[in-house]
Every structure is written in C-alpha cells, then in structure tokens.
Amino acid sequence: MAQTADPARAIAALTPLKILIVAEKEATLTEDVGRSFVTAIQRAFQGGLTEAPDGSEKYYSVGDELGVEVQTLHWVPKKNPNLDSPAPSIAEGARTVADAATAAFDNRVEERLTAERLLASCGHLFVVALLKDAPAAEGKFGQWLDRVATDALRPDHENRIGLLPVALDTQSEDVRLGQFNEFQRLPVSDLGEHALRAGYLGLLVLQRAWSLLTKDADGRMKLFISHAKKDGAAIALAMKAQILSLRWLQPFYDACDILPGAPWRRVLRNGVRDSAIVVLRTDIYEQRPWCVQEIQWAEEFGCPSVVVDLRAASTMPRESLPVAGMVTVTIYDGNLIRILNAALREAMRVRLFRRTIELLEKAGVVDQRKVVTVPRPSISTMGLVFERFLQDPPQNGCDEQGKKRTITPDEVEWVVTPEPFRESLRAPAERLVAAYFKNAKLVNPRDITF
Known part of the structure; x- marks a missing residue:
C-alpha cells in the first residue's frame, strides 16, 4: 500500500456517485413534465423490471439497479422559520429512509448542503437543476445554485461536481444565477418531441455523469456499432443516425471511421477498446470472422457490451460467442432508444466499478x-x-x-x-x-x- 488507509474516504469510495435532482418548488418535481423527468432519471440509475403498460415509459431504462442513489430536493414557500430552508423529498427510487438520510440533508441546517458535506459520503456528485418560472438570484434556491456552482468550479473540486441546468420554460433560459450561469443550460425544447423528452433526459444524465467519472467534462461516449453488412447494414445505419441525433454521443461505424490509407485492423481494434460496443446480432453475424473478432476484443478489453438479438430463426444453434456476461436487448417494436439505454447503463456500470477501485487507491486501501x-x-x-x-x-x-x-x-x-x-x-x-x-x-x- 502506498499510504495509510483512510476509512472515511474508503467508505465514500464505495459510493462513487450520487445524483441530486433539485427544483425551487415541490410541484416542479411532482407534476406533469417534472415528474416524468424525475422518473426517467431514477430509472436510468435504479432500473426497473418492466415498462408501464400504458406506454408512458416506452423510452425509459429497464434493467438492474446500478447502485447509485438518486434524491430529490425542493425549496418551499416560507411559512415558518424552518420552511425557508431546503426540504428533503425522498425520491420513489430511494431504497429506505435510512439510505436517503446519508446524503446529509437537514431542513434546519443549511450548511449541510455545502459541497464539502455533500462530497463527504461519495466520490462524485451530479446535480440536475430543473428551472421553472425564472427563479430569482436573490432567493434561497438561486443562492444555493450559485454556491454549488462556485464549489464545482474550484480547482480542488474539479471533476467531482457536475451540474446540468434544465430550463423547463422560456423564462428560465436566460435568468442570471451567478456562477451557475457558467454551466451550459439545456432548454427543454432541445430534447425533441414531447414523447421522447424524458427518455432523452435520462440518457443525457447517464452520459454526463459518466463523463464526470471519466474526469473528462467534455467527453462524448463512443458507441461501436458491430454488424454484418449482408443482413445488418440497414439497422446499423438506423442506429448510427439515432446516435448522431444526440450530440452527446458519438458512433464508431467502420465505413465512416476507417479512413483511406489507415491501418484498418489497428483502427478497428482501438475503436472497440475505446467504446461501448453494440452488437447487432443478425443471422449472418457469427459467420463473419471480423464480427467475431470484434466481440472477442470486447471480451478481452472488458468493454461495456450490449447484444441486440435480431435473429429471425425460431431455433438457435449452440452458443459460439462469448456473450454470457453481456446484456441482451430485443427491439421487436423498433425502439432504438432501448438499445441506447442498455448501452449507456452498461457503460456506467463498468465506469462505476473502475472508479471505485481508483477511489480505494486514493484512500490508501x-x-x-x-x-x-x-x-x-x-x-x-x-x-x-x-x-x-x-x-x-x-x-x-x-x-x-x-x-x-x-x-x-x-x-x-x-x-x-x-x-x-x-x-x-x-x-x-x-x-x-x-x-x-x-x-x-x-x-x-x-x-x-x-
């Protein structure tokens, strides 16, 4: 060991990431658009086994829990001296009241909401701020956002605090909130069609939190599209177009990313190594040696991997690919966003694991x-x-x-x-x-x- 173990830092290392969703008013978190946004973010990190039968969660994540705590927090109108401070609101996804209490929120002592307090129990904190009705800079909520942004910009907190401001209405797009304005605001209209917005926000929070854990605030996650041209080109091109429609993601598509004169074998191998791999497993896929090679590289490098089972046969041959530990997705309804949810969640799972080891080393363990x-x-x-x-x-x-x-x-x-x-x-x-x-x-x- 390089240093004496620090038990407090070691315990925090086992919680590499926490997500905090904040709004000025409770209604922003519990009604209409805000409620769907909160649910989509919770599902992105805490999973769920099924989609809602009414189709309202068609574009949300489904899968196992990633072990990331997601909490909500709102400021309420002043009715007595205590109610002008932040009021804790335990998200539906929080496992127990005891788990929620570990975030050190207390509606009587606002100092506990400082960055130092929030970071004492986790390696990284990602804050999603839902802005509505142009919150005032001099209000409690505006002041808190300014303080958190100031802390996030401190050199000693670099890559430890992430902020995503989401403007739910046009009044909130340009309101001045001190240092909080240093963080690029997202107008809700940028999330596209209404039916897709909550699902896309869940994906965006996954990607931004992943970037925070990789210590590259500007990083775009790369998705390698592994496919057989003969029967997988159409779905591969559709997948590429879907990825390109989301500017925080980047596709690796061999026909576009291997330039003339480049050592194609090395470019292909490095592309797998540096990406989350999406395997479009069509009937022809495993008959193609380079498709098999790509999936073997993914296994060797331990890449985040998702298999999209597109085979039409009703009887499958014995398994020949090393896919036992990989997430499998079907898109019987053509829902490509389901693939993105699975790929980003798997990338987050792998990154959380690796970041935990890094934080344990910093703690001297x-x-x-x-x-x-x-x-x-x-x-x-x-x-x-x-x-x-x-x-x-x-x-x-x-x-x-x-x-x-x-x-x-x-x-x-x-x-x-x-x-x-x-x-x-x-x-x-x-x-x-x-x-x-x-x-x-x-x-x-x-x-x-x-």
Missing part, C-alpha cells in the same frame, strides 16, 4: 498496480484479462539501473469483479485466479478490508 480488475463475473472474461496481464503487465517504477520494471504475477494482491460469482462458479474462478496469481484474493469492492 489498495495499490492499483497490484489489482487486476475483471469487469464482469465471467470465467471467459477473466481468462482473457489474465492473459492480457501476462502479455502487457503494468509498470512499477524503475530498478536500480533505471530500467523500467513491471508488476509480476506474484505481486498481484487482488482480483476484483464488480459483483461476486454465482456460488457454483466461485470455486472454479478461485482456482483460475490461483493458477495465474498465487498470492491474490478474488473479491468484489465491498469485500476489500481496510
């Missing part, structure tokens, strides 16, 4: 050079990650002669997966770890002691 991360609990993924370690081990300073030295397998202390293996697979996984790294323990982040 682990030496990241001696940690091998496996981004999903899959035996095949684990084997590929281990082989890549042997081929390209991490650097570990220089020896006495000034030559660079690398970490040896015997120096590895931890092999970390985001979730534990199923009980039936744990013993084989531990034996595989022991075969490569005899001194390492197989754990997930919450198993690491400090």
